Amino acid sequence: MQTFKSNLLNPISPTETQLLKKVFITLKDGKISSISNLHHGDYEDRTDLICIPGLIDTHVHLSQFYIRGSHSPSLLHWLKTYTFQEELKSKDVIYAEKVARDFFADSVSRGTTTSVIYTAPYKQACDIAFEVAQELGVRAIIGMTMMDANSPDYLQQDSTRAFEDSANLFDKWNRKTGLLEYVFTPRFALTCSALLMKITGDFARNENAYIQTHLSENKVEIKRALELFPQYGSYTEIYDRMGLLGPKTILGHVIHVDDEEISILKETESKIAHCPDSNFFLKSGMFPLQKLKEAGLDIALGSDVAGGTSLSMLNVMKMAAFRQNEYVIPPQEAFYYATLGGAKVLGKENIVGFIEAGKAADLVFLKIPPTRRDEAENILSRMIYTHEDVEIVETLVAGRKVF
Numbered sequence: 001m002q003t004f005k006s007n008l009l010n011p012i013s014p015t016e017t018q019l020l021k022k023v024f025i026t027l028k029d030g031k032i033s034s035i036s037n038l039h040h041g042d043y044e045d046r047t048d049l050i051c052i053p054g055l056i057d058t059h060v061h062l063s064q065f066y067i068r069g070s071h072s073p074s075l076l077h078w079l080k081t082y083t084f085q086e087e088l089k090s091k092d093v094i095y096a097e098k099v100a101r102d103f104f105a106d107s108v109s110r111g112t113t114t115s116v117i118y119t120a121p122y123k124q125a126c127d128i129a130f131e132v133a134q135e136l137g138v139r140a141i142i143g144m145t146m147m148d149a150n151s152p153d154y155l156q157q158d159s160t161r162a163f164e165d166s167a168n169l170f171d172k173w174n175r176k177t178g179l180l181e182y183v184f185t186p187r188f189a190l191t192c193s194a195l196l197m198k199i200t201g202d203f204a205r206n207e208n209a210y211i212q213t214h215l216s217e218n219k220v221e222i223k224r225a226l227e228l229f230p231q232y233g234s235y236t237e238i239y240d241r242m243g244l245l246g247p248k249t250i251l252g253h254v255i256h257v258d259d260e261e262i263s264i265l266k267e268t269e270s271k272i273a274h275c276p277d278s279n280f281f282l283k284s285g286m287f288p289l290q291k292l293k294e295a296g297l298d299i300a301l302g303s304d305v306a307g308g309t310s311l312s313m314l315n316v317m318k319m320a321a322f323r324q325n326e327y328v329i330p331p332q333e334a335f336y337y338a339t340l341g342g343a344k345v346l347g348k349e350n351i352v353g354f355i356e357a358g359k360a361a362d363l364v365f366l367k368i369p370p371t372r373r374d375e376a377e378n379i380l381s382r383m384i385y386t387h388e389d390v391e392i393v394e395t396l397v398a399g400r401k402v403f
């Protein structure tokens with residue numbers, strides 16, 4: 001048992017953040033056992049710090065960690081020039097382990113406790129990412145990227161093999177520990193055959209497993225997808241017909257979608273990982289946040305490293321606000337998407353994303369420079385907009401110190 005006295009910021013909703021000053025948080029067996037104003041017994045004084053729920057990154061490419069900030073004018077150029085060649089390096093197991101260790105070390109140092117991860121398209125690279133995640137004690141949903149069409153020779157997989165390798169990794173790792181799960185990961189329609197997408201969709205649905213892919217990030221990409229699958233009316237319809245959409249599907253980007261596509265996403269209860277830093281960096285376009293929110297879709301945030309430049313979800317929150325031309329995202333809303341909103345997208349709102357008794361003790365203690373007023377909105381906006389000045393003091397996953 002462990003007790004801290006600190007100040008809590010809790011995401012109630014996209015419009016409301018709760019600030020609890022100088023309360024006692026007691027942890028037991030990896031969970032929060034109580035939050036109270038009174039406490040008898042020993043405690044650690046952290047009243048100079050702010051405690052927030054561990055941050056959730058719902059879209060990130062582990063094997064691309066070293067190529068952050070590689071300038072490119074657009075998505076497809078960037079994939080060809082940097083990404084595919086970098087992913088090839090993870091065929092080497094020593095390199096794959098090094099990148100996994102560096103990735104997770106950086107991620108927890110920035111307060112991220114849950115990540116939804118794409119690895120390079122090699123079974124061993126994905127297996128190593130799981131081993132490292134298990135050893136470090138982070139919460140992660142990890143999948144081997146699948147690509148069996150229109151890809152460079154050195155990455156392209158055989159369709160059956162790509163699926164079987166994924167199914168083996170699923171059997172080996174999914175829910176075998178309390179913190180790790182598998183996500184089936186067809187890269188996107190441009191590099192996946194109909195066969196691969198269909199067998200993956202069927203299997204994942206039967207197993208109630210997660211699926212992740214990219215949807216409608218860039219206009220050239222969309223045109224190419226419709227050339228490859230001319231029988232369908234939209235990019236979203238391709239995934240729908242392949243059986244890839246559903247409540248456990250996390251779609252990265254979703255920028256250039258029309259009303260019909262939005263209603264398919266709504267009907268299938270598919271989830272969205274908005275990656276504003278990456279969208280800005282690769283000039284992909286502006287995410288229609290207001291429209292998708294009003295349609296009632298569940299939205300979370302992703303760093304999309306290495307299309308995104310940093311694993312810092314504080315930076316991603318800032319970019320979410322900056323990337324909108326007119327729609328104003330208050331700090332409460334950005335904070336919600338990276339915590340409770342992210343948990344909801346993953347169906348984990350009863351486990352993480354909010355600090356209360358019974359939830360997992362995934363916590364981050366931060367030192368935030370003083371604000372003019374001691375209120376939730378002031379502290380949050382200081383935390384997000386001047387995140388370079390925020391010190392991450394400690395990160396806990398299930399009560400265990402990971403940073």
Ligand SMILES: [Zn+2]
Pocket residue numbers: 059060061214252304307
């Ligand atoms: Zn991505």
